[in-house]
Amino acid sequence: MIFLEFRALSTLPERVEEPPQEEPKEVPQRRGPKSTNPILEHRHIYPEFLPDPNPKWRNSLREKMERADMLKRRQQIDIPEFYVGSILAVTIADPHAQGKTNKFVGICIERKGCGLRAEFTLRNVVDHQGLEVRYDLYDPTIDKIQVLRLEKRLDDKLFYLRDALPEYSTFPLDMDPEILPEGTPVPVNPLKVKLKPKPWLERWERQELKGIANIEQYLTTTNRLNRKLRQTPWEKFDLMKQYRKTIPMEEQSDIWSEVNNQLQQLQMARKKMARKRTFTAPKTQLG
Amino acid sequence: MSTNNLKLLCTKFNNLKINYVITRTASNWKPPKYRPPYWYMPKERVLTEDNLTQDNRMFIKEIIQDKLQAQAAMESPLENISQTETMQWTPGKKRVGLIARKIGNYPMWDKDGKKVLTTLLQVIDNHVIKYIPPENFKPMIHKVKQPQEHRRLGCMLVGAENIDPSTVTKDYCGLFNSVGMLPKRHLCRFMVSPEAALPTGTPLYATHFRVGDHIDVRAKTIDRGFQGVMKRWGFKGMPASHGVTKTHRRPGNIGAGGEKARVWPGTKMPGNMGNRWRITRGVKILRINTKHNIIWTLGVAIPGETGAMCYLFDTVLPLKKHKTSPPFPTQPPLDNLPLEYYDDSIHEFESPTISFEEI
Numbered sequence: 001m002i003f004l005e006f007r008a009l010s011t012l013p014e015r016v017e018e019p020p021q022e023e024p025k026e027v028p029q030r031r032g033p034k035s036t037n038p039i040l041e042h043r044h045i046y047p048e049f050l051p052d053p054n055p056k057w058r059n060s061l062r063e064k065m066e067r068a069d070m071l072k073r074r075q076q077i078d079i080p081e082f083y084v085g086s087i088l089a090v091t092i093a094d095p096h097a098q099g100k101t102n103k104f105v106g107i108c109i110e111r112k113g114c115g116l117r118a119e120f121t122l123r124n125v126v127d128h129q130g131l132e133v134r135y136d137l138y139d140p141t142i143d144k145i146q147v148l149r150l151e152k153r154l155d156d157k158l159f160y161l162r163d164a165l166p167e168y169s170t171f172p173l174d175m176d177p178e179i180l181p182e183g184t185p186v187p188v189n190p191l192k193v194k195l196k197p198k199p200w201l202e203r204w205e206r207q208e209l210k211g212i213a214n215i216e217q218y219l220t221t222t223n224r225l226n227r228k229l230r231q232t233p234w235e236k237f238d239l240m241k242q243y244r245k246t247i248p249m250e251e252q253s254d255i256w257s258e259v260n261n262q263l264q265q266l267q268m269a270r271k272k273m274a275r276k277r278t279f280t281a282p283k284t285q286l287g
Numbered sequence: 288m289s290t291n292n293l294k295l296l297c298t299k300f301n302n303l304k305i306n307y308v309i310t311r312t313a314s315n316w317k318p319p320k321y322r323p324p325y326w327y328m329p330k331e332r333v334l335t336e337d338n339l340t341q342d343n344r345m346f347i348k349e350i351i352q353d354k355l356q357a358q359a360a361m362e363s364p365l366e367n368i369s370q371t372e373t374m375q376w377t378p379g380k381k382r383v384g385l386i387a388r389k390i391g392n393y394p395m396w397d398k399d400g401k402k403v404l405t406t407l408l409q410v411i412d413n414h415v416i417k418y419i420p421p422e423n424f425k426p427m428i429h430k431v432k433q434p435q436e437h438r439r440l441g442c443m444l445v446g447a448e449n450i451d452p453s454t455v456t457k458d459y460c461g462l463f464n465s466v467g468m469l470p471k472r473h474l475c476r477f478m479v480s481p482e483a484a485l486p487t488g489t490p491l492y493a494t495h496f497r498v499g500d501h502i503d504v505r506a507k508t509i510d511r512g513f514q515g516v517m518k519r520w521g522f523k524g525m526p527a528s529h530g531v532t533k534t535h536r537r538p539g540n541i542g543a544g545g546e547k548a549r550v551w552p553g554t555k556m557p558g559n560m561g562n563r564w565r566i567t568r569g570v571k572i573l574r575i576n577t578k579h580n581i582i583w584t585l586g587v588a589i590p591g592e593t594g595a596m597c598y599l600f601d602t603v604l605p606l607k608k609h610k611t612s613p614p615f616p617t618q619p620p621l622d623n624l625p626l627e628y629y630d631d632s633i634h635e636f637e638s639p640t641i642s643f644e645e646i
Contacts, residue, residue, distance in 0.1 A: 057593055061579060062391035062407050069393075072636035093400065093642045100643040116393045140634050141400035141641045 039256040040249070042263065045081045047111070048118035048137060049259060050247050066115040067255070071262050073138045078270055079145055084108050085153030085189060087171055088122055090135055091144040101143060104133050105173050109158040113137075123161055125170040130162065148177045152188045154210035163200045164193040164212075182271075206230055324476065326417060326444065328458035351451060354469055358449075361467070364486035365619040374482040376615035378608070381440060381480045383617065384600040385410050385491055386447035386473050389506070392587050395573065396634045400641050403633075405573055406589045408504075408597065410447075410580040413491035416466055416474065417444040418484050440478040445491065446471030447596075475598055483616040493580040494618040496599070498628040501569045501607035506590040506597035510562035520555040565590045569604045575628045 043050060049070065051063045082088060086108050094102040106122030109132070113119045118137040123130065135142060148171075161169040168191075180187075192213035195204065204212060205219055205227050219227075235241065247255075339347075387408040394402050421438040444462075449469045452460050463470045466487045496502060516522045516538040524536045538557075542550050567588050574583035582599075589597060602608060629635050 057391060059390040059593055061409060061581070062393070065407070065576070065579070065581065066393050069636045075637065076639055093640070095399075095643040100645055116395075136394075136402065138636075139400070139402070140396050140636075140638075143640055143642065 037253060039260050040252060042256050042260070043252065046259075046263065048114055049255060050114060050252065051255075052114045053245055053247055063115070063255075064258075067259055069116060070138060071259060073140065074262075074266055076140075077142065077145070078266075078273070079137060080147045080270070081186075082108060082120075082145075082147050082150065083152045083186065084111050084156060084158060085151055086147055087149040087151075087175065088120075089144075089146040089148055089175070089177075090122065090133075090142060091146075092135070092139075093141040093143055103173070104131075105148065105171055105175055106131070106133065107158065107161070107169055107171060109161055123158075123169050124173075125166045126173070128166065130166070130169065146177060148175045150178075150180055150186055152186055154188070154190060154192075158211070159202065160195065160204050160209060160212055161193065163195050163202075163204065165196060168193040179274075326419070326462070328456065328462055330455050330459040330474075332454065332456045334454070347453065351469070355449065358468055361488060363620045364489050365617070368619075374615065376609075376612035379480075380482055380615070381478065382483045382601055382613065382615065383415070383443050383445060383477045383479050383485060383491065383495075384475075384598055385413055385493070385495055386445060386475050387411075387582065387597055387599055388448075389589055389591055389593060389595050389597055390581070391593050395583070395636075396641075397632045398634050398641065400634075403573075403585060404587050405583040405585060406587055408582045408584060408589070408599070410491070410493045410495075410582065412449050412471070413445055413447050414466070414468060414471070415443060415485045415487055415489040415491065416446045416463060416468070416471070417487060418442070419444075420481060420484070439480070441481050441484055443477045443479045443485065444474060445477060446474045448472040473596055477600075479616075485616050489617065490620065491617055492577070492620065493575050493582050494577060494624065494628075495614060496572055496575070496582065496601075497613060498572055498575055498630045500572050500609065500613065501602040501604065502572060502584070503566050503568045503600045503602045503604075504570055504584070504589050504597050505564060505566045505600070506595055508561045508563050508565050508590040509592050511560040513558065514560040515557050516555065519557060519560045522555070569602050569607045571630070573630045573633050576626065577624045577628070578626055 049067060051058060051066075087105070088108055089103060089105045091101055091103045093100060104122060104124070106124035108120050109123045110121040111119075116136075116138045119134055120137060121132055121134045123132045125131070192211055194214045195212055195218065198218055203223075205215055205223055209215075387410045390407045390409050392404055392406050394404050396402055419442040421441045424438060424440075424442045446463065446468075448471055450472045452470050455470050460470045462474070468488065511518070515536050517524050517536050522538055525531050525534045525539065527535060538555070541554050541556065542548070567590065570589070571585040572582055573585055575581070591597060601613070627635075634641060
């Protein structure tokens with residue numbers, strides 16, 4: 001009885017009122033008008049033009065000066081489009097080398113840094129010895145960066161090549177460049193490498209790598225259990241984390257529209273040079 | 288008899304009464320009194336809702352814009368003075384400094400191909416607001432008359448970064464109104480020789496310093512809040528294991544016993560870390576941009592986070608002082624300045640790739 005009295009005093013409705021059913025409207029599919037913006041595609045080719053998203057380090061004027069300096073350097077040297085997994089040849093001026101220049105060929109296993117701090121790492125195996133060289137992309141001692149094979153791999157970082165069989169990171173130093181026909185998308189190499197048995201440099205099983213073929217055969221039950229415990233499957237749904245790691249689209253379009261003109265000119269110049277090179281190549285073969 | 292006894296008791300009780308309290312203080316020490324300089328005017332204002340109409344707001348904005356334009360169009364007082372009229376520089380003379388904002392770091396390369404990290408300092412709207420000659424400048428007001436001391440440096444007030452006048456007090460605006468300027472966010476005092484005095488309203492630019500000069504930079508360090516002894520003083524802490532409980536990051540002993548059975552003044556203990564004024568001396572200038580008034584300095588040791596304000600002076604280090612005459616008293620505004628100055632040791636980004644010749 002008491003319960004009922006209190007019920008009568010309550011202002012809450014006795015039954016949950018069902019909201020009036022609305023007819024499903026035809027919602028136009030959300031497709032951002034800028035997502036098709038071709039300028040934004042630059043972020044894959046020139047990732048270092050985007051600043052570090054940490055708000056503590058942002059300053060619009062500094063970023064502008066940095067971009068201007070980068071473009072000035074790009075006028076002097078042709079920095080081609082390349083990705084992690086591409087094979088590069090880098091010629092660098094070295095006061096200690098014979099002939100004062102040094103050439104290194106290897107696979108790009110990492111690419112990081114923003115602005116003038118951008119850097120990439122090449123890996124190769126020479127005389128059964130693994131070698132890794134880290135280059136600054138805008139270092140003025142770099143004489144030439146040549147892409148010998150333009151391709152992507154299945155992962156963003158190829159550090160696991162350090163624990164893989166040496167044939168996966170061995171490339172001849174006199175490799176010839178492979179020319180892709182114009183307009184073709186960058187091919188993704190679906191190669192899966194085989195790892196050497198343990199000990200490893202890192203716990204590769206925890207990193208959700210797609211480019212390793214035989215990892216399961218080396219794992220113990222404890223490894224598998226720990227891998228399961230350490231998984232963070234919710235992180236790909238963490239919108240805030242993604243937001244903090246990226247530059248907003250509006251700011252990106254400002255940046256790209258600022259540098260687009262000069263980048264286009266540089267690209268045209270590179271294409272012209274490439275055409276010349278293909279034309280002159282047979283001559284050298286004849287000679 | 289009984290009344291006598293009662294009186295006696297009363298006097299005894301009266302003697303027990305406590306009418307006064309003794310406080311123990313050091314007689315010879317008084318807390319320092321904060322004496323703001325006499326030119327100081329309180330800046331912060333309690334912002335109130337003015338209930339202005341949209342038109343009024345627009346009108347105020349317009350006025351500010353007009354004033355800004357008038358300020359930008361104002362001719363520098365130095366333009367009319369020819370170089371010969373100004374005083375000549377001699378090694379002992381003290382010039383005015385600049386107020387700059389730290390806007391970030393990025394690498395540059397020197398001519399040997401070595402990477403050097405640089406700090407970018409932007410000089411924003413620096414103007415001379417006031418000059419007080421040495422004979423008029425008496426910063427301390429003493430009750431007891433002090434013996435006459437010989438002052439040889441004058442006081443120059445420099446302001447940086449224009450702000451909206453409605454956000455600060457009227458008194459503060461008055462400081463700038465007399466020069467015909469909008470109020471500035473930062474106001475700083477520089478001690479200068481009377482020969483280096485500048486007329487009020489003179490704009491100061493990044494070219495006040497030259498490339499290759501060394502400067503002292505005064506700024507507040509990053510505020511790290513209340514920190515323990517390991518982070519603040521670099522103590523080692525205690526072991527992580529081997530039976531150690533509840534004392535891994537603690538300082539351990541803070542004093543001895545016996546005669547010294549107390550905590551000695553100056554003992555390193557936890558407390559607030561950072562947010563102190565610090566001077567980095569002898570920082571080299573590598574590059575100057577005349578359009579945006581940016582100074583690139585060598586190294587990342589400038590105190591403060593990105594966006595912090597810092598004060599730039601000519602260095603006092605004896606080996607890094609000016610050897611030749613710097614722009615004295617300051618660089619007058621010129622139209623035909625090159626966009627960028629580079630130090631001789633620095634590789635310019637627009638110059639061709641570095642190559643080493645065989646010897």
